[in-house]
Amino acid sequence: MSTHTASSPARLRGRRDGGRGVGPLSAVVVLLLAFAVGALVIAAVVAAQAADEARDDVNSGAVATPTNDHSAHDATAGQSLPLESFAGKTGANAESLAKAHAAYDATLPPVPPGDLVKIQMTLKDMVVEIAPGVRYTTWAFDGHGAPGPILHVREGQTVEMTLTNGGAIPHSIDFHAARIAPNVAFKDVAPGDSFTFRFTANDPGVYMYHCGTKPVLAHIANGMYGALVVDPATPLPKADKEYVLVASEWYLNGDGIAQPASLDMAKARAMMPDWTTFNGYANQYVTHPLTAKPGETVRLYVVAAGPTLDTNFHVVGTIFDRAWVNGDMTQFQQGVQTVAVPAGGGAVFDVKIDDVGLYPFVSHAFAHVDLGQVGLLKVGNPKGTMSH
Numbered sequence: 001m002s003t004h005t006a007s008s009p010a011r012l013r014g015r016r017d018g019g020r021g022v023g024p025l026s027a028v029v030v031l032l033l034a035f036a037v038g039a040l041v042i043a044a045v046v047a048a049q050a051a052d053e054a055r056d057d058v059n060s061g062a063v064a065t066p067t068n069d070h071s072a073h074d075a076t077a078g079q080s081l082p083l084e085s086f087a088g089k090t091g092a093n094a095e096s097l098a099k100a101h102a103a104y105d106a107t108l109p110p111v112p113p114g115d116l117v118k119i120q121m122t123l124k125d126m127v128v129e130i131a132p133g134v135r136y137t138t139w140a141f142d143g144h145g146a147p148g149p150i151l152h153v154r155e156g157q158t159v160e161m162t163l164t165n166g167g168a169i170p171h172s173i174d175f176h177a178a179r180i181a182p183n184v185a186f187k188d189v190a191p192g193d194s195f196t197f198r199f200t201a202n203d204p205g206v207y208m209y210h211c212g213t214k215p216v217l218a219h220i221a222n223g224m225y226g227a228l229v230v231d232p233a234t235p236l237p238k239a240d241k242e243y244v245l246v247a248s249e250w251y252l253n254g255d256g257i258a259q260p261a262s263l264d265m266a267k268a269r270a271m272m273p274d275w276t277t278f279n280g281y282a283n284q285y286v287t288h289p290l291t292a293k294p295g296e297t298v299r300l301y302v303v304a305a306g307p308t309l310d311t312n313f314h315v316v317g318t319i320f321d322r323a324w325v326n327g328d329m330t331q332f333q334q335g336v337q338t339v340a341v342p343a344g345g346g347a348v349f350d351v352k353i354d355d356v357g358l359y360p361f362v363s364h365a366f367a368h369v370d371l372g373q374v375g376l377l378k379v380g381n382p383k384g385t386m387s388h
Protein backbone atom coordinates (compact mmCIF):
# COMPACT_ATOMS: atom_id res chain seq x y z
CA MET A 1 0.00 0.00 0.00
CA SER A 2 2.53 2.62 1.11
CA THR A 3 4.99 1.44 -1.54
CA HIS A 4 2.56 2.12 -4.36
CA THR A 5 1.61 5.63 -3.21
CA ALA A 6 5.26 6.65 -2.67
CA SER A 7 6.51 5.43 -6.03
CA SER A 8 3.84 7.07 -8.15
CA PRO A 9 5.02 10.73 -7.69
CA ALA A 10 8.63 9.64 -8.35
CA ARG A 11 7.67 8.13 -11.69
CA LEU A 12 5.78 11.31 -12.65
CA ARG A 13 8.79 13.51 -11.77
CA GLY A 14 11.10 11.39 -13.88
CA ARG A 15 8.87 11.69 -16.89
CA ARG A 16 8.73 15.49 -16.57
CA ASP A 17 12.54 15.85 -16.17
CA GLY A 18 13.15 13.63 -19.17
CA GLY A 19 11.89 16.32 -21.60
CA ARG A 20 14.21 19.11 -20.33
CA GLY A 21 17.72 17.73 -20.94
CA VAL A 22 20.57 17.37 -18.40
CA GLY A 23 21.44 20.35 -16.13
CA PRO A 24 24.76 20.81 -14.15
CA LEU A 25 23.34 19.26 -10.97
CA SER A 26 21.95 16.30 -12.91
CA ALA A 27 25.39 15.79 -14.53
CA VAL A 28 26.99 15.39 -11.07
CA VAL A 29 24.31 12.89 -10.11
CA VAL A 30 24.91 10.89 -13.30
CA LEU A 31 28.68 10.90 -12.63
CA LEU A 32 28.15 9.64 -9.06
CA LEU A 33 25.80 6.94 -10.35
CA ALA A 34 28.43 5.84 -12.85
CA PHE A 35 30.98 5.43 -10.02
CA ALA A 36 28.42 3.53 -7.94
CA VAL A 37 27.65 1.14 -10.81
CA GLY A 38 31.39 0.59 -11.32
CA ALA A 39 31.85 -0.27 -7.64
CA LEU A 40 28.92 -2.70 -7.81
CA VAL A 41 30.45 -4.42 -10.84
CA ILE A 42 33.77 -4.86 -8.97
CA ALA A 43 31.92 -6.21 -5.89
CA ALA A 44 29.99 -8.67 -8.06
CA VAL A 45 33.22 -9.95 -9.67
CA VAL A 46 34.82 -10.45 -6.21
CA ALA A 47 31.68 -12.26 -4.96
CA ALA A 48 31.65 -14.53 -8.02
CA GLN A 49 35.31 -15.44 -7.42
CA ALA A 50 34.54 -16.23 -3.75
CA ALA A 51 31.63 -18.43 -4.82
CA ASP A 52 33.90 -20.27 -7.27
CA GLU A 53 36.45 -20.89 -4.50
CA ALA A 54 33.69 -22.17 -2.20
CA ARG A 55 32.51 -24.56 -4.92
CA ASP A 56 36.11 -25.74 -5.36
CA ASP A 57 36.24 -26.44 -1.62
CA VAL A 58 33.07 -28.50 -1.83
CA ASN A 59 34.40 -30.43 -4.81
CA SER A 60 37.67 -31.13 -3.00
CA GLY A 61 35.72 -32.68 -0.11
CA ALA A 62 36.15 -29.88 2.45
CA VAL A 63 32.55 -30.25 3.64
CA ALA A 64 31.44 -33.05 5.98
CA THR A 65 29.67 -35.96 4.35
CA PRO A 66 27.31 -38.39 6.11
CA THR A 67 29.57 -41.36 6.65
CA ASN A 68 31.20 -43.32 9.41
CA ASP A 69 34.52 -43.25 7.59
CA HIS A 70 37.31 -41.67 9.68
CA SER A 71 38.89 -39.99 6.68
CA ALA A 72 35.75 -37.89 6.22
CA HIS A 73 36.35 -36.23 9.59
CA ASP A 74 39.88 -35.26 8.64
CA ALA A 75 38.58 -33.81 5.39
CA THR A 76 36.64 -31.17 7.33
CA ALA A 77 39.82 -29.65 8.74
CA GLY A 78 39.82 -26.76 6.28
CA GLN A 79 36.12 -25.93 6.53
CA SER A 80 35.58 -22.26 7.24
CA LEU A 81 32.89 -20.47 9.22
CA PRO A 82 29.99 -19.82 9.13
CA LEU A 83 28.70 -23.33 9.82
CA GLU A 84 25.04 -24.10 9.27
CA SER A 85 23.02 -24.64 12.44
CA PHE A 86 20.09 -27.05 12.69
CA ALA A 87 19.33 -26.05 16.29
CA GLY A 88 15.67 -26.31 17.18
CA LYS A 89 14.68 -27.81 13.82
CA THR A 90 12.36 -30.71 14.63
CA GLY A 91 10.06 -32.87 12.56
CA ALA A 92 6.43 -31.82 12.04
CA ASN A 93 4.11 -32.55 14.98
CA ALA A 94 7.03 -32.23 17.40
CA GLU A 95 4.76 -32.39 20.41
CA SER A 96 3.17 -35.73 19.51
CA LEU A 97 6.58 -37.13 18.47
CA ALA A 98 8.00 -36.10 21.87
CA LYS A 99 5.10 -37.82 23.64
CA ALA A 100 5.54 -40.97 21.55
CA HIS A 101 9.29 -41.09 22.32
CA ALA A 102 10.09 -43.62 25.06
CA ALA A 103 12.22 -41.63 27.50
CA TYR A 104 15.59 -43.11 28.53
CA ASP A 105 15.04 -44.73 31.94
CA ALA A 106 17.09 -42.52 34.28
CA THR A 107 16.52 -44.79 37.30
CA LEU A 108 19.73 -46.00 38.93
CA PRO A 109 19.73 -49.81 38.63
CA PRO A 110 20.56 -51.93 41.71
CA VAL A 111 24.09 -53.11 42.52
CA PRO A 112 24.61 -56.71 41.36
CA PRO A 113 25.50 -59.15 44.18
CA GLY A 114 28.93 -60.74 44.69
CA ASP A 115 32.52 -59.58 44.47
CA LEU A 116 32.74 -59.88 40.70
CA VAL A 117 30.44 -57.94 38.36
CA LYS A 118 30.54 -59.16 34.77
CA ILE A 119 29.53 -56.60 32.17
CA GLN A 120 29.15 -57.41 28.50
CA MET A 121 28.58 -54.79 25.86
CA THR A 122 28.34 -55.07 22.10
CA LEU A 123 29.09 -52.02 19.99
CA LYS A 124 26.69 -51.41 17.17
CA ASP A 125 26.19 -48.68 14.60
CA MET A 126 22.57 -47.61 14.87
CA VAL A 127 20.22 -44.73 14.09
CA VAL A 128 18.59 -43.11 17.11
CA GLU A 129 16.26 -40.17 17.66
CA ILE A 130 17.89 -37.27 19.56
CA ALA A 131 15.02 -34.73 19.34
CA PRO A 132 11.45 -34.97 18.00
CA GLY A 133 11.74 -36.31 14.45
CA VAL A 134 15.53 -35.78 14.41
CA ARG A 135 17.53 -38.95 13.69
CA TYR A 136 21.26 -39.44 14.06
CA THR A 137 23.61 -42.30 13.12
CA THR A 138 25.40 -43.25 16.34
CA TRP A 139 28.18 -45.66 17.16
CA ALA A 140 26.40 -47.06 20.20
CA PHE A 141 27.30 -49.09 23.27
CA ASP A 142 25.28 -52.26 23.71
CA GLY A 143 22.91 -51.44 20.86
CA HIS A 144 21.48 -49.00 23.33
CA GLY A 145 21.74 -45.64 21.62
CA ALA A 146 23.28 -42.86 23.66
CA PRO A 147 24.10 -42.88 26.44
CA GLY A 148 25.12 -46.50 26.87
CA PRO A 149 23.72 -48.51 29.79
CA ILE A 150 23.90 -47.08 33.32
CA LEU A 151 26.27 -49.23 35.37
CA HIS A 152 26.19 -49.50 39.16
CA VAL A 153 28.68 -51.24 41.45
CA ARG A 154 29.88 -50.96 45.03
CA GLU A 155 33.33 -49.88 46.19
CA GLY A 156 35.58 -52.95 46.30
CA GLN A 157 33.75 -54.94 43.65
CA THR A 158 35.75 -56.09 40.65
CA VAL A 159 34.36 -55.24 37.23
CA GLU A 160 35.00 -57.68 34.41
CA MET A 161 34.32 -55.87 31.16
CA THR A 162 33.87 -57.73 27.89
CA LEU A 163 33.63 -55.50 24.86
CA THR A 164 32.48 -57.01 21.57
CA ASN A 165 32.83 -54.82 18.51
CA GLY A 166 29.80 -55.26 16.27
CA GLY A 167 30.52 -51.98 14.47
CA ALA A 168 32.37 -51.16 11.27
CA ILE A 169 35.56 -49.60 12.68
CA PRO A 170 37.79 -50.14 15.79
CA HIS A 171 36.44 -49.00 19.15
CA SER A 172 37.43 -49.26 22.83
CA ILE A 173 36.12 -48.50 26.31
CA ASP A 174 37.77 -46.15 28.82
CA PHE A 175 36.46 -46.28 32.40
CA HIS A 176 37.25 -43.15 34.41
CA ALA A 177 36.59 -45.25 37.54
CA ALA A 178 39.56 -47.52 36.82
CA ARG A 179 43.20 -47.21 37.84
CA ILE A 180 44.71 -49.27 35.05
CA ALA A 181 47.21 -48.91 32.18
CA PRO A 182 45.06 -47.48 29.39
CA ASN A 183 47.30 -48.77 26.59
CA VAL A 184 46.51 -52.29 27.83
CA ALA A 185 42.90 -52.11 29.03
CA PHE A 186 41.48 -49.37 26.84
CA LYS A 187 43.05 -50.66 23.62
CA ASP A 188 41.28 -50.64 20.27
CA VAL A 189 39.13 -53.68 19.53
CA ALA A 190 38.83 -54.54 15.84
CA PRO A 191 35.40 -55.13 14.24
CA GLY A 192 34.23 -58.66 15.02
CA ASP A 193 36.66 -59.07 17.95
CA SER A 194 36.00 -59.24 21.70
CA PHE A 195 38.27 -58.12 24.54
CA THR A 196 37.99 -58.70 28.29
CA PHE A 197 39.73 -56.85 31.12
CA ARG A 198 39.17 -56.38 34.85
CA PHE A 199 39.55 -53.54 37.33
CA THR A 200 38.53 -53.12 40.94
CA ALA A 201 36.29 -50.16 41.69
CA ASN A 202 38.17 -48.77 44.69
CA ASP A 203 37.11 -45.15 44.27
CA PRO A 204 33.47 -44.27 44.94
CA GLY A 205 31.76 -41.64 42.80
CA VAL A 206 29.92 -41.17 39.53
CA TYR A 207 32.13 -41.69 36.52
CA MET A 208 32.07 -41.32 32.79
CA TYR A 209 32.95 -44.19 30.52
CA HIS A 210 33.51 -43.69 26.83
CA CYS A 211 35.19 -44.95 23.71
CA GLY A 212 38.80 -43.80 23.70
CA THR A 213 39.62 -44.56 20.08
CA LYS A 214 41.03 -41.69 18.02
CA PRO A 215 39.71 -39.23 17.15
CA VAL A 216 38.07 -39.36 20.57
CA LEU A 217 36.10 -36.20 19.78
CA ALA A 218 34.32 -38.07 16.96
CA HIS A 219 33.71 -41.24 18.97
CA ILE A 220 32.19 -39.41 21.95
CA ALA A 221 30.23 -37.04 19.69
CA ASN A 222 28.77 -40.12 17.99
CA GLY A 223 27.24 -41.31 21.27
CA MET A 224 29.93 -43.56 22.74
CA TYR A 225 29.60 -42.65 26.42
CA GLY A 226 27.79 -43.60 29.61
CA ALA A 227 27.85 -43.46 33.42
CA LEU A 228 29.21 -45.81 36.07
CA VAL A 229 28.14 -45.20 39.68
CA VAL A 230 30.40 -46.61 42.40
CA ASP A 231 28.68 -46.63 45.81
CA PRO A 232 30.94 -45.89 48.78
CA ALA A 233 31.58 -48.85 51.11
CA THR A 234 30.08 -46.70 53.87
CA PRO A 235 26.60 -45.96 52.54
CA LEU A 236 25.50 -42.41 51.78
CA PRO A 237 22.50 -40.96 53.63
CA LYS A 238 19.34 -42.72 52.48
CA ALA A 239 17.71 -41.47 49.29
CA ASP A 240 14.16 -42.28 48.21
CA LYS A 241 14.70 -41.83 44.46
CA GLU A 242 17.96 -42.11 42.52
CA TYR A 243 18.31 -40.88 38.93
CA VAL A 244 21.27 -40.70 36.54
CA LEU A 245 21.59 -37.87 34.02
CA VAL A 246 24.28 -37.93 31.33
CA ALA A 247 24.65 -34.54 29.67
CA SER A 248 26.04 -34.33 26.15
CA GLU A 249 25.93 -32.31 22.97
CA TRP A 250 25.32 -33.22 19.32
CA TYR A 251 26.85 -31.78 16.15
CA LEU A 252 24.80 -32.48 13.02
CA ASN A 253 25.74 -32.36 9.33
CA GLY A 254 22.05 -32.08 8.39
CA ASP A 255 18.73 -31.53 10.13
CA GLY A 256 18.24 -35.32 10.55
CA ILE A 257 14.59 -35.14 9.50
CA ALA A 258 14.41 -36.49 5.94
CA GLN A 259 17.45 -38.70 6.54
CA PRO A 260 19.58 -39.41 9.62
CA ALA A 261 22.32 -36.88 10.33
CA SER A 262 25.94 -37.80 11.03
CA LEU A 263 28.73 -35.95 12.75
CA ASP A 264 29.87 -32.57 11.48
CA MET A 265 33.45 -32.61 12.75
CA ALA A 266 33.98 -28.91 11.93
CA LYS A 267 31.06 -27.99 14.20
CA ALA A 268 32.37 -30.33 16.92
CA ARG A 269 35.75 -28.59 16.74
CA ALA A 270 34.07 -25.18 16.76
CA MET A 271 31.95 -26.29 19.76
CA MET A 272 28.75 -25.28 17.95
CA PRO A 273 26.18 -27.92 18.94
CA ASP A 274 22.78 -28.28 17.30
CA TRP A 275 21.31 -30.07 20.32
CA THR A 276 22.29 -30.54 23.96
CA THR A 277 20.60 -33.29 25.94
CA PHE A 278 20.18 -35.19 29.18
CA ASN A 279 20.36 -38.91 28.40
CA GLY A 280 20.54 -38.37 24.68
CA TYR A 281 17.22 -36.76 23.71
CA ALA A 282 16.35 -33.05 23.85
CA ASN A 283 13.80 -32.08 26.50
CA GLN A 284 12.67 -35.71 27.04
CA TYR A 285 12.07 -35.24 30.78
CA VAL A 286 9.99 -32.14 30.11
CA THR A 287 7.51 -34.37 28.30
CA HIS A 288 8.15 -37.38 30.58
CA PRO A 289 9.17 -35.88 33.96
CA LEU A 290 11.20 -37.62 36.66
CA THR A 291 8.98 -38.07 39.70
CA ALA A 292 9.13 -37.86 43.49
CA LYS A 293 6.72 -37.53 46.37
CA PRO A 294 6.75 -34.37 48.53
CA GLY A 295 9.39 -34.66 51.25
CA GLU A 296 11.32 -37.44 49.51
CA THR A 297 15.07 -37.14 49.07
CA VAL A 298 15.95 -37.31 45.38
CA ARG A 299 19.55 -38.14 44.47
CA LEU A 300 20.74 -37.05 41.04
CA TYR A 301 23.96 -38.49 39.61
CA VAL A 302 25.15 -36.18 36.84
CA VAL A 303 27.89 -36.89 34.31
CA ALA A 304 28.92 -34.38 31.66
CA ALA A 305 29.96 -36.53 28.72
CA GLY A 306 30.65 -33.58 26.43
CA PRO A 307 32.42 -34.36 24.17
CA THR A 308 33.53 -30.80 24.99
CA LEU A 309 31.03 -28.69 26.92
CA ASP A 310 30.49 -28.52 30.69
CA THR A 311 27.12 -28.67 32.41
CA ASN A 312 26.21 -26.08 35.04
CA PHE A 313 23.75 -28.16 37.00
CA HIS A 314 20.90 -26.39 38.77
CA VAL A 315 17.40 -27.34 39.92
CA VAL A 316 14.98 -24.43 39.65
CA GLY A 317 12.92 -23.76 42.79
CA THR A 318 15.21 -25.44 45.28
CA ILE A 319 18.77 -25.57 46.62
CA PHE A 320 21.00 -28.64 46.79
CA ASP A 321 20.81 -30.07 50.31
CA ARG A 322 23.97 -32.02 49.54
CA ALA A 323 26.36 -31.68 46.60
CA TRP A 324 29.24 -34.10 46.21
CA VAL A 325 31.17 -31.77 43.92
CA ASN A 326 33.48 -33.36 41.33
CA GLY A 327 32.25 -36.74 42.51
CA ASP A 328 34.36 -36.48 45.67
CA MET A 329 32.35 -38.78 47.91
CA THR A 330 34.42 -38.05 51.02
CA GLN A 331 32.57 -34.76 51.67
CA PHE A 332 29.57 -32.83 50.47
CA GLN A 333 28.69 -29.16 50.23
CA GLN A 334 25.38 -27.82 51.55
CA GLY A 335 23.09 -25.05 50.40
CA VAL A 336 24.59 -24.86 46.92
CA GLN A 337 22.63 -23.41 43.99
CA THR A 338 24.59 -24.39 40.86
CA VAL A 339 27.55 -26.73 40.39
CA ALA A 340 29.77 -26.92 37.35
CA VAL A 341 30.15 -30.48 36.15
CA PRO A 342 33.14 -30.49 33.79
CA ALA A 343 33.19 -32.43 30.55
CA GLY A 344 34.54 -35.82 31.57
CA GLY A 345 33.45 -35.32 35.19
CA GLY A 346 30.55 -36.09 37.49
CA ALA A 347 28.80 -34.91 40.64
CA VAL A 348 26.04 -36.12 42.95
CA PHE A 349 23.18 -33.99 44.24
CA ASP A 350 20.48 -34.43 46.87
CA VAL A 351 17.31 -32.38 46.86
CA LYS A 352 14.43 -32.74 49.30
CA ILE A 353 11.40 -30.86 48.08
CA ASP A 354 8.33 -30.47 50.28
CA ASP A 355 6.05 -28.44 48.00
CA VAL A 356 4.10 -30.07 45.19
CA GLY A 357 5.20 -28.69 41.83
CA LEU A 358 7.23 -28.96 38.64
CA TYR A 359 10.91 -28.26 39.27
CA PRO A 360 13.06 -27.85 36.13
CA PHE A 361 16.62 -29.20 36.20
CA VAL A 362 18.92 -27.48 33.75
CA SER A 363 22.38 -26.60 32.70
CA HIS A 364 22.20 -22.98 33.82
CA ALA A 365 24.43 -21.97 30.90
CA PHE A 366 21.15 -21.13 29.21
CA ALA A 367 22.13 -21.72 25.62
CA HIS A 368 22.05 -25.37 26.69
CA VAL A 369 18.46 -25.07 27.86
CA ASP A 370 17.54 -23.55 24.53
CA LEU A 371 19.21 -26.49 22.76
CA GLY A 372 17.41 -29.11 24.88
CA GLN A 373 19.33 -29.67 28.13
CA VAL A 374 16.35 -29.29 30.45
CA GLY A 375 13.97 -31.64 32.22
CA LEU A 376 11.37 -31.59 34.98
CA LEU A 377 11.24 -33.15 38.40
CA LYS A 378 7.56 -33.58 39.15
CA VAL A 379 6.96 -33.54 42.90
CA GLY A 380 3.55 -34.89 43.83
CA ASN A 381 0.76 -34.28 41.31
CA PRO A 382 0.73 -30.59 40.45
CA LYS A 383 -2.13 -29.13 38.47
CA GLY A 384 -1.40 -27.74 35.00
CA THR A 385 1.98 -27.55 33.31
CA MET A 386 4.70 -25.00 32.81
CA SER A 387 7.49 -24.41 30.37
CA HIS A 388 10.94 -23.19 31.23
Ligand SMILES: [Cu+2]
Pocket (backbone or CB within 6 Å): 139, 170, 171, 172, 211, 212, 213, 219, 224
Ligand atom coordinates in the same frame (compact mmCIF):
# COMPACT_ATOMS: atom_id res chain seq x y z
CU1 LIG B 1 34.52 -45.69 19.30
